[in-house]
Amino acid sequence: MNTRWRRLAWLGAWLLVAAVGAGWLGFARLAQLQAAFETDARIVHRLLSQQMVQNDAVMATLVLLQPSPDGSAAAAQRLPSVYPRILSALTQPEGSSWPAALATSLASAQVASRQLGRPQLARTDLAAGRYWLVQAGDPVSYALLLDLQATVPWSEWPMDAKTSPVRVVLVHEGQSLVLQAGSIPARGWRFDFRKTLASPSQPFDVLAERVVAWGELPWLAMLSWVLASAATLAAARLLWRQREARLRAEQLLRLGQVARLNTLGELAAGMAHELNQPLTALLASTQAAQRLLGDTPPDLDTARTAMGQSVQQARRAANVVGRLRRLVERPDLAGHAQAVALPAAVQEALHLLAPELARRGVASEVDVAPDLPLALAEPIALQQIIHNLLTNAMQALEQVPAPQRVVQLGLRAAAGGRVLLSVRDHGPGLSGEARARLFEPFYSSRADGLGLGLPLCESLAEAMGGHLSLGPELADGAEFLLLLPAAQPLP
Numbered sequence: 001m002n003t004r005w006r007r008l009a010w011l012g013a014w015l016l017v018a019a020v021g022a023g024w025l026g027f028a029r030l031a032q033l034q035a036a037f038e039t040d041a042r043i044v045h046r047l048l049s050q051q052m053v054q055n056d057a058v059m060a061t062l063v064l065l066q067p068s069p070d071g072s073a074a075a076a077q078r079l080p081s082v083y084p085r086i087l088s089a090l091t092q093p094e095g096s097s098w099p100a101a102l103a104t105s106l107a108s109a110q111v112a113s114r115q116l117g118r119p120q121l122a123r124t125d126l127a128a129g130r131y132w133l134v135q136a137g138d139p140v141s142y143a144l145l146l147d148l149q150a151t152v153p154w155s156e157w158p159m160d161a162k163t164s165p166v167r168v169v170l171v172h173e174g175q176s177l178v179l180q181a182g183s184i185p186a187r188g189w190r191f192d193f194r195k196t197l198a199s200p201s202q203p204f205d206v207l208a209e210r211v212v213a214w215g216e217l218p219w220l221a222m223l224s225w226v227l228a229s230a231a232t233l234a235a236a237r238l239l240w241r242q243r244e245a246r247l248r249a250e251q252l253l254r255l256g257q258v259a260r261l262n263t264l265g266e267l268a269a270g271m272a273h274e275l276n277q278p279l280t281a282l283l284a285s286t287q288a289a290q291r292l293l294g295d296t297p298p299d300l301d302t303a304r305t306a307m308g309q310s311v312q313q314a315r316r317a318a319n320v321v322g323r324l325r326r327l328v329e330r331p332d333l334a335g336h337a338q339a340v341a342l343p344a345a346v347q348e349a350l351h352l353l354a355p356e357l358a359r360r361g362v363a364s365e366v367d368v369a370p371d372l373p374l375a376l377a378e379p380i381a382l383q384q385i386i387h388n389l390l391t392n393a394m395q396a397l398e399q400v401p402a403p404q405r406v407v408q409l410g411l412r413a414a415a416g417g418r419v420l421l422s423v424r425d426h427g428p429g430l431s432g433e434a435r436a437r438l439f440e441p442f443y444s445s446r447a448d449g450l451g452l453g454l455p456l457c458e459s460l461a462e463a464m465g466g467h468l469s470l471g472p473e474l475a476d477g478a479e480f481l482l483l484l485p486a487a488q489p490l491p
Contacts, residue, residue: 092143106123170204375419377484396428
């Protein structure tokens with residue numbers, strides 16, 4: 001029965017690995033096609049925007065020829081021979097009117113152009129691929145009839161207009177012009193791109209569509225992955241059975257073995273070795289001095305020499321003990337504390353973390369209470385605490401949307417002649433277990449955390465005469481509170 005369930009478990013594992021791998025290959029292909037589609041669509045938008053901006057530049061050039069009506073009119077008449085997309089050019093000197101068939105629409109666009117200070121669309125007919133562009137001027141106004149198909153720079157077009165599956169359409173006020181027909185299957189994965197051209201005078205929307213059909217998925221690579229995963233899991237099952245047999249034999253051998261010394265035993269052995277020599281010498285010198293003092297008459301000079309050697313060996317033993325204590329005791333930071341401006345320390349930490357804050361899209365808000373006293377702290381330890389709290393806040397904010405990524409720092413005076421620094425994030429918050437064990441060494445709510453940052457910060461804060469704690473439970477995020485003694489009594 002056990003063998004049967006194991007076989008089913010291996011079969012289920014193969015099916016899961018095969019499905020995940022094949023799905024990943026399919027989605028990777030879709031992501032690749034989408035990236036290529038978006039790149040081509042952005043190139044199309046840029047090329048068409050350049051052409052529309054060039055139309056604006058032509059209009060601006062005609063206006064610059066003012067106030068020479070004859071010269072500007074002659075230049076306008078030559079435009080169709082220079083720019084094939086310009087089908088016709090009209091001028092309207094001051095006091096005259098536009099042709100009767102176009103008078104209403106061109107006059108309305110002329111008024112709007114004069115108000116906005118830029119060219120204005122008139123008589124847009126996207127079905128025919130034509131529109132008028134009007135520029136008001138003094139003493140001459142201009143109107144150009146433009147051909148959209150001729151405007152497209154096909155020589156720089158990023159796709160083959162005849163074979164590409166991407167459909168490209170220009171859209172404006174319910175009208176549309178198909179620039180590239182493409183092929184749109186009825187079913188598949190749809191990609192869309194829509195963006196207005198970068199010309200306020202010709203605000204056409206570029207609409208690109210792409211539908212990936214089922215046949216475009218990498219079926220051969222997916223099948224190869226399924227077969228390769230089956231072969232790999234079969235080999236893994238064989239190795240697993242061999243490993244089980246080896247572990248069983250090793251467990252039988254371990255039954256007769258004894259445990260070795262742990263780290264504490266090795267430390268004790270080291271202390272015994274370090275202290276053995278000075279204590280032996282101390283004992284010998286003391287016994288010699290005792291014997292010399294018992295002689296008749298007592299040899300005081302030699303006894304004094306022996307006692308001096310005893311003192312030297314006792315100091316040597318004390319140095320050994322002191323050296324070992326320094327390995328495990330934290331430094332006395334209170335003796336090195338000095339008056340520190342907390343706002344300056346916070347700004348320095350934010351300055352050091354500015355590139356990381358920008359990369360993660362995290363904003364910072366600092367609220368400093370008026371008449372904030374100086375704090376008594378060791379500057380380097382204080383910077384380490386602030387840096388660690390900000391780093392934890394940034395890591396928590398990675399799990400929330402970008403608009404919520406704000407870390408708030410508050411500085412104010414607290415009761416009892418102390419100064420309070422609060423660091424609050426709007427992340428997912430902490431679980432009940434995390435809140436209870438947050439300051440335990442080697443406990444971390446993150447999978448890749450060592451669990452030493454906050455315990456070290458708590459130890460540093462207490463060594464400076466302060467206190468680091470977790471604030472009350474909030475609806476979102478977490479808040480840490482750092483209390484430090486003030487450098488001078490509060491009024």
